[in-house]
Amino acid sequence: MKLLIIIPAYNEEDSIVRVISSVNVWREDADIVVVNDGSTDRTGERAEATGKAAVIHMPLNVGIGGAMQTGYRYAARGGYDVAVQLDGDGQHEAQELDKLLAPLLAGEADCCIGSRFLHKTDYRSSWSRRLGIRFFSWMVHWMTGAKATDPTSGFRAVNRKVIELFAADYPEDYPEVEAIVLLRQRGFRLAETSVRMHERQSGESSITPLKSMYYMAKVSLAVLMTRLRGEGGAL
Amino acid sequence: MNIYLLSALFCLVFLFATVELIRRRKLQEQYALLWLLLGFVMAGFSLFPQLLERISRAVHIVYAPSLLFLIGLLCSLVLILHLTIVISRLHRRVTRLIQELALMQERERRGGRA
Known part of the structure; x- marks a missing residue:
C-alpha cells in the first residue's frame, strides 16, 4: 500500500519540524508532503531541511481548501492508495495514524475521520466551539443521515477513490464539514475513530468572533448547497 | 430640456462609450x-416616451419616468x-x-x- 501523509501548513515554523519527525517515527513507510500555503515565515525552509518530506510551495496563499486539494492532486498523480491529512500545527497525533487507517485497510470505509468526541478524551475547548461543532454534527446528520461526532476535524484518512474525487472537487475555505456531505452525496462510506488531539501548540488560531459568524453562515450554506446539488454537481 | x-x-x-471600450479591447x-x-432599452424608452407612458399606465405607474428608474435599477442588479458570477469563475480558475x-x-x- 502506498501511503501519503498530507500536511497543510501556513506559518507553522515552530511546529512543522516536530510534526514531520513524529509522522516519520510512527509511519516510516509513509511518504510525507507538506503543502506550504504561502507562509510568510520559515515554514517552507524548515520542512525542506528535514529531508523527510516533499514540500509544495504555494506561490500565493490559497486557503486551507485550496492547499489541501493541492495535496490530493499530488496524491492522485503519485498513484497513492491512501492519503491522510494531518495539520501542521501539531494538534493531531501521528501516534493515532494506525487507528485512523484501520477502517480503510479493512475495506470497511472510504474515509475515516479522527474524532475528539466519539469517546471521552482529555480534549478541552471553549463552549462556543463545542456548540458550533454540535450544530454541524446535527446538520450533517439531518442532511445526509451520517453520524459525525466531530465534523470539523481535519484529521482524516481517505482511500484512492476519494483521493480522485477530492483532486477534482474539494471545497474552498473551511472545507471539512462540506467535504463530509460531498462524500455522502457520492455514496462513499464514512467511519469515525476516537483520537486524542491537542490544543494548537504554537502559532495563532484563525478564529475571531466575526470570523466564526462568517464560518457558521458560509459552511451552513455550503452544506445545504452540496446537498441540493445531489449526485451531480461536479465543476 | 426634459x-x-x-x-x-x-x-x-x-x-458610444461602451462600443469604444470594446473597440479598444x-x-x-x-x-x-x-x-x-x-x-x-433605456435609449429606446427615452426616445419614444409614448411607449414608456403606455407601459406605465398598464402597470399603474403614475409618473412614467420612474419606470425608467425601475428598469435601470433592475438591469443594474442583473x-x-x-x-459576481464572473468573479467566482475567475476565482476558481486562479486557484x-x-x-x-x-x-x-x-x-x-x-x-x-535527482
Missing part, C-alpha cells in the same frame, strides 16, 4: 452584451449578479492555476535534485 431628452442623450453617450464582448442591452504551478515547481525541484 428628462426624456436628457436620458436619451445620456444613453447615446453611454452606448478594454471590455470583452461577452461582458459587454448586457451593457449594450441596457443602453439600447449586471452586478453577472459580475487551479496556483495549484498546478506549485505542483509543477515541486516536480521540477525534485527532478533537478
